[in-house]
Amino acid sequence: MKKFLDLISEEMQNAFGAAGYDASLGKVTLSNRPDLCEYQCNGAMAGAKLYKKAPLMIARDVAEKCGGSQVFASVEAAAPGFLNIKLREAFVAGYLNHMGTSPKFGLEMPEKPMKIIVDYGGANVAKSLHVGHLRSAIIGESVKRIARYAGYEVIGDIHMGDWGLQIGLVITELQERDPSLPYFDESFQGEYPTKAPFTIAELGEIYPTASEKSKADEAYKERALEATTKLQKGVRGYRALWRHIMDVSVPDLKKNYHSLQVDFDLWKGESDVQELIPGMVEYMKKEGYAYYSDGALVVDVKEETDTKEIPPCMILKSDGASLYFTTDLATIVERMEDYHPDKIIYLTDKRQELYFEQMFRCARKTKLVVPETELLHIGFGTMNGKDGKPFKTRQGGVMSLSLLVKEINDEMYRKITENRQMEEQEASDIAKVVALSAIKYGDLSNQASKDYIFDIDKFTSFEGDTGPYILYTIVRIKSILSKIREQGGSLEGAAIREAGSLAEKGLMLELAGFNSMMESACQESAPHKVCAFIYSLANAFNRFYHETKIVSEEDAEKKSGWIALLILTRDILETCIDVLGFAAPERM
Numbered sequence: 277m278k279k280f281l282d283l284i285s286e287e288m289q290n291a292f293g294a295a296g297y298d299a300s301l302g303k304v305t306l307s308n309r310p311d312l313c314e315y316q317c318n319g320a321m322a323g324a325k326l327y328k329k330a331p332l333m334i335a336r337d338v339a340e341k342c343g344g345s346q347v348f349a350s351v352e353a354a355a356p357g358f359l360n361i362k363l364r365e366a367f368v369a370g371y372l373n374h375m376g377t378s379p380k381f382g383l384e385m386p387e388k389p390m391k392i393i394v395d396y397g398g399a400n401v402a403k404s405l406h407v408g409h410l411r412s413a414i415i416g417e418s419v420k421r422i423a424r425y426a427g428y429e430v431i432g433d434i435h436m437g438d439w440g441l442q443i444g445l446v447i448t449e450l451q452e453r454d455p456s457l458p459y460f461d462e463s464f465q466g467e468y469p470t471k472a473p474f475t476i477a478e479l480g481e482i483y484p485t486a487s488e489k490s491k492a493d494e495a496y497k498e499r500a501l502e503a504t505t506k507l508q509k510g511v512r513g514y515r516a517l518w519r520h521i522m523d524v525s526v527p528d529l530k531k532n533y534h535s536l537q538v539d540f541d542l543w544k545g546e547s548d549v550q551e552l553i554p555g556m557v558e559y560m561k562k563e564g565y566a567y568y569s570d571g572a573l574v575v576d577v578k579e580e581t582d583t584k585e586i587p588p589c590m591i592l593k594s595d596g597a598s599l600y601f602t603t604d605l606a607t608i609v610e611r612m613e614d615y616h617p618d619k620i621i622y623l624t625d626k627r628q629e630l631y632f633e634q635m636f637r638c639a640r641k642t643k644l645v646v647p648e649t650e651l652l653h654i655g656f657g658t659m660n661g662k663d664g665k666p667f668k669t670r671q672g673g674v675m676s677l678s679l680l681v682k683e684i685n686d687e688m689y690r691k692i693t694e695n696r697q698m699e700e701q702e703a704s705d706i707a708k709v710v711a712l713s714a715i716k717y718g719d720l721s722n723q724a725s726k727d728y729i730f731d732i733d734k735f736t737s738f739e740g741d742t743g744p745y746i747l748y749t750i751v752r753i754k755s756i757l758s759k760i761r762e763q764g765g766s767l768e769g770a771a772i773r774e775a776g777s778l779a780e781k782g783l784m785l786e787l788a789g790f791n792s793m794m795e796s797a798c799q800e801s802a803p804h805k806v807c808a809f810i811y812s813l814a815n816a817f818n819r820f821y822h823e824t825k826i827v828s829e830e831d832a833e834k835k836s837g838w839i840a841l842l843i844l845t846r847d848i849l850e851t852c853i854d855v856l857g858f859a860a861p862e863r864m
């Protein structure tokens with residue numbers, strides 16, 4: 277169905293036309309003086325030049341033509357030439373009822389749904405997940421869900437880092453600790469053990485140890501690099517160790533992501549495109565895109581219009597090892613072959629901006645992508661602590677994801693059980709649901725590219741622009757509805773009625789904006805728009821709630837209209853939090 281603001285603009289355009297002016301001047305926007313009007317049109321000001329006439333005169337002519345409108349309750353011309361608009365209650369109620377009975381509240385589906393791959397999460401196997409990966413997972417999951425809701429075909433891929441130096445480091449450290457393992461015996465012909473020579477907990481310790489050592493010890497680092505190359509070249513024992521690392525880490529990653537309600541359609545990684553690399557490299561050489569420079573194979577990607585230095589893409593190191601560029605480009609080859617996506621969206625820290633610029637240029641120059649396929653990098657800012665520095669544990673160490681989640685869960689549990697009796701299990705279940713909303717909303721409500729401060733006290737608060745506040749509002753609506761059900765009242769079939777108060781109309785106008793909000797959140801891959809929308813929707817609902825006695829209302833028609841309004845508010849709020857990647861409990 278048509279977007280609310282478009283309908284209103286159409287009506288205003290007709291009025292401009294009827295008054296003898298260019299109809300396109302009649303674009304309507306939200307009012308920036310809500311004390312005076314609900315919507316406004318500034319077209320008369322733009323028309324003044326065109327018609328060499330005072331804007332106020334034009335506005336008056338147009339206002340006069342709005343008399344019999346089914347959309348406008350009043351249109352006033354105000355100096356110097358504004359048109360201040362209020363809408364008819366019946367028009368607003370009719371629109372909402374139409375939304376309530378339409379699939380996806382009347383959100384228009386694309387004529388030709390694009391196929392989009394969202395590359396997010398990006399966990400590195402063998403390293404534990406840290407808060408840096410949290411943003412990629414949270415934002416990517418929401419970007420994926422929004423696009424899917426808006427009618428696109430979306431595939432989410434974790435694109436694990438499972439082929440790089442971190443694996444070489446782990447292998448080197450394992451050899452250091454036990455060189456007698458069969459994996460390091462090049463003459464070994466037998467079957468390798470099926471069980472990994474380490475647990476997930478040990479792996480969590482092996483990598484940081486190896487990483488530290490490699491920073492201090494050049495020879496150790498050399499060995500790790502060599503181990504990485506050997507793995508990539510296919511040395512049997514190294515491949516077997518790599519398999520063990522994958523078998524131990526991936527289930528753990530899956531568990532972690534699942535608890536964050538982050539679910540990937542594809543669990544692919546850098547290692548999956550190994551077979552494609554030799555062919556891609558040959559092609560790049562044959563077509564003259566790639567050349568050797570100091571032993572390494574590179575592709576130039578600078579352009580004449582560049583204002584800063586854009587270095588070439590390194591495709592192979594001088595020892596033949598592949599790099600981050602190599603696997604990402606080969607992954608593009610694979611994705612084009614398997615899925616022919618119209619768009620690929622990558623979510624990483626914005627420090628990788630230059631890298632993606634180079635990589636995209638290389639993919640275009642070497643024609644790995646067709647020109648129609650859009651490549652988009654969404655670079656996000658850093659999650660900082662209250663001190664403005666990257667978020668740390670209380671002790672000052674690097675914060676792991678599981679530790680962070682635990683801290684928020686504990687804080688939420690404390691808040692939920694404060695001054696109240698609740699069974700422990702229920703309290704802890706609710707705490708987890710609410711904690712997830714605190715973490716995700718705290719992140720998503722900021723524009724992704726900005727750094728933000730992870731403030732546990734603020735994010736877990738039941739008041740203000742927070743996840744728990746939104747959930748609290750939803751739970752409040754659910755509890756009113758269940759009280760009405762307990763009274764024997766019916767929730768079925770009611771229609772929203774004309775608003776009887778300013779607060780009620782305010783709520784209705786917020787709801788009517790759902791479609792255009794969702795459309796732009798999708799086009800701009802901008803979850804923060806969904807957050808801003810539900811925050812003002814929740815505020816509008818609470819204003820209405822505080823001045824309206826819904827449950828005890830005796831006028832049955834009035835009451836059933838409110839029930840319908842409550843149901844629509846609940847459903848829209850729940851739809852929005854679902855695309856943000858969290859859910860509401862039944863009570864809290």
Ligand code: ARG
Binds near residue numbers: 395396399437623624
């Ligand atoms: N593993 C990478 C990291 O931790 C992120 C991967 C992002 N995706 C990609 N296709 N490069 O930085």
